[in-house]
Amino acid sequence: MGSFFKRKKQDKKKKQQTKDEDFSIQIGKNLDKNMENIKKMLEQPNDLIIRKFSIRNTNHKGAIVCIDGLIDTAEVDNDILLRIQGVTERKELPHNTKQMFEVIYQEMISVSDIQKGKTLDDVTNAILYGSAVFYLDGIDEVLIMDTKGWESRSIEEPITEPVIRGPREGFVENVRTNMVLIRRYIRDPNLRFKTRKVGRRSKKVLVVTYMEGITHPDLLKEINRRLDTIDMDDAPESGFIEQWIEDSFLSPFPQVMNTERPDKVAMGLLEGKVAIILDGTPMVLILPFNIGDALQTPEDYYERWAIGSLLRALRYLAAFIAMFVPALYIALVSFHQGMIPSKLAFSIAATREGVPFPAFVEAMLMAVTMELLREAGARLPRTIGQTIGIVGGLVIGDAAVQAGIVSPVMVIVVALTAIASFSLPAYSVAISFRLIRFGFMIAAAFFGLYGIILAYIMVNIHIVNLKSIGVPYSAPFAPSFFSDWKDLVFRAPIQVLTKRPQYLKPTDQKSGNKGENGS
Structure with a gap:
């Protein structure tokens, strides 16, 4: 069996090598043969354009090959075909094929981005990316001209990162x-x-x-x-x-x-x-990328330092709430009731009267329901999704309390956790914190506060050992770069931020203002 799979792997490798060799076939000098190779490679798709023509006052024949829909048709017609076929200030054209090719390359075609190609690989990659390719009969080279002109989305405000203050331009697909x-x-x-x-x-x-x-x-x-x-x-x-x-x-x-x-x-x-x-x-x-970047936004630098520092500190608080509050509720209610103030403990006990589930099951039910509502709201059309998220949460929460399945305090805890997770600027980081929250809840259900502390230590050990492209994920906390702390949890005034982050080891350490668009 081992030798069978080994032979299959070798056969597959040979086929791939053969295909690669065929794909890198050198372009021949015969125009008709080159056109047949293109058609054979692409199996004559309906959108393949092959325009053969004769160059005026000569015996030279040429062809333009491109894909309809990927090119700017006006540019191909006006800047390539029209100029080669007859509109040129040059009165006499050379009869030598090589010289004719150079004249077309140097003088006739008025496309800014133009280069030469010699293999079928060059041609197919070019036309499939929106370029037009010029062939001249008798020449084993082609001219590849950038004529991309497909439809694309215009620049608009970022969708996944709402802008409060700052430029409202977002990247597009081009x-x-x-x-x-x-x-x-x-x-x-x-x-x-x-x-x-x-x-x-x-x-x-x-x-x-x-x-x-x-x-x-x-x-x-x-x-x-x-x-x-x-x-x-x-x-x-x-x-x-x-x-x-x-x-x-x-x-x-x-x-x-x-x-x-x-x-x-x-x-x-x-x-x-x-x-x-x-x-x-x-x-x-x-x-x-590091843990500090996860809680920063450009608006921190567009606002005054006191406001930026306050907003950033609120995000750190939100991260704590998103990860720990449900677990703390489970631990205190299930194991450490003595740590809850008496009046609050009596109030929680009164609201939990008649609830058939322990605190852990109650919290898991509400947390999973909230995640389902969040996912449903993201997948539905925007207007309907917002309605589902708000109305669904209110209706399900109220119905669950009325039915005696969960306590009102648990609804408050889950709602506070959801709001805190929405405060995190990076979507991928918010998902990570939501995932870790379930781990803390399970640890709290088994060991109470001790379980939360053990899970927290494990998370910290993981973060300290984690790297991003070889750079410590926990920097500049650990390893400590104290000069970078002035732009970490709190942001110092913009006049003080005169050096680049030291944990990145930049070759030019001195910088202008953090929010300055220039070096």
């Missing part, structure tokens, strides 16, 4: 547009965009963005090393990239930040971080 949005925030010649392809079949464009002279070279090298290991047919969304390059797939905590906001990406780049832009998605990745 990688070029997203690159332009970043350039509008950082007008620095040291801003770098390094393009690569991911996906064996989709060949999506992925752009690694960083600030040369700020980002540490080792960090950039490690990110590129991990991107080089990506081996998948397609990466339809940046979440695939995030999961592939993260340090620990078993951790409940996200190790890569995702955002729709260009200003957030610009701030990260100026700190010394790296951004990854994937074509086809508005979610841009920022890395490395």
Whole structure:
């Protein structure tokens, strides 16, 4: 059996190698044969355009190959076909095929982005990405012209990250547009965009963005090393990239930040971080990522330092409530009633009279119901989803209390927990905290406050050992970088924030203001 599977694997590898060799066939000199190769490769799709023509006053024949719907038709007609077929200031055209090809390349075609290709691989990748390819009979090269012109979504306000104060521009699905949005925030010649392809079949464009002279070279090298290991047919969304390059797939905590906001990406780049832009998605990745980044927003810097500090402190409080309050309720009611003030204990006991379930089952029922309502509200159309979330919560909560299934105090605890989780700015972090909350509830049901403390110690051990692209996830708490604490739980005045985060080891440590769009 082992030898059978080994042979199957070898046969599969040989077939893949043969296919790769066929896919990288050199372009021939015969125009008709080249057209047949294209048709055979793509199996003559209905949207394949092959326009053969003769060049005026010569015996040369050429062809334009492209995909309908992916190109800007006006650009192909006016800047390529019209100029090659007869509209040119040049009176005499060379009869030598090689010279004719160079004249078309250098003088006739007025497309800004044009390059040469020599293999069938170059041609198919180009036309499937919206380029037009020019063939000249008798030449074993082609001209690949960027003529992309498909429909795309216009720039609008970010959907997943509501903007309170600041620019209301959000990333879109077009990688070029997203690159332009970043350039509008950082007008620095040291801003770098390094393009690569991911996906064996989709060949999506992925752009690694960083600030040369700020980002540490080792960090950039490690990110590129991990991107080089990506081996998948397609990466339809940046979440695939995030999961592939993260340090620990078993951790409940996200190790890569995702955002729709260009200003957030610009701030990260100026700190010394790296951004990854994937074509086809508005979610841009920022890395490395730590626990402090999870509770920060750009609005912290757009408002005065006292207001920004207060809002950030409230988020830390919200994170505590989202994780611990249901577990504390279970522990106090089930094991440590003596720690509850007498009047409050009598009030809780009165409300729980007639409830048939212990505190743990009661809390789990309400927590799971709240998660179901939240998921239903997210999947339904926006107007209906908001109604379901509000009305459903009120109706189910009131009905559960009237039926004696849960106590009113439990409804208050779950509602407070839900509100606190909504206060967390990063959606992926909020989900992680909601997941960990169930672990704390189970620990509280078995061991009370001791269980909560043990679970908390375990979470801290995990966070301290977790890394994001090799950078400690718990930095700058541990390892401690005291100079970074002035922009952690509280934010110091903007005049004091004159250095970049030290835990990133930026090559240029001195910076301007944190909220400044420039280096």
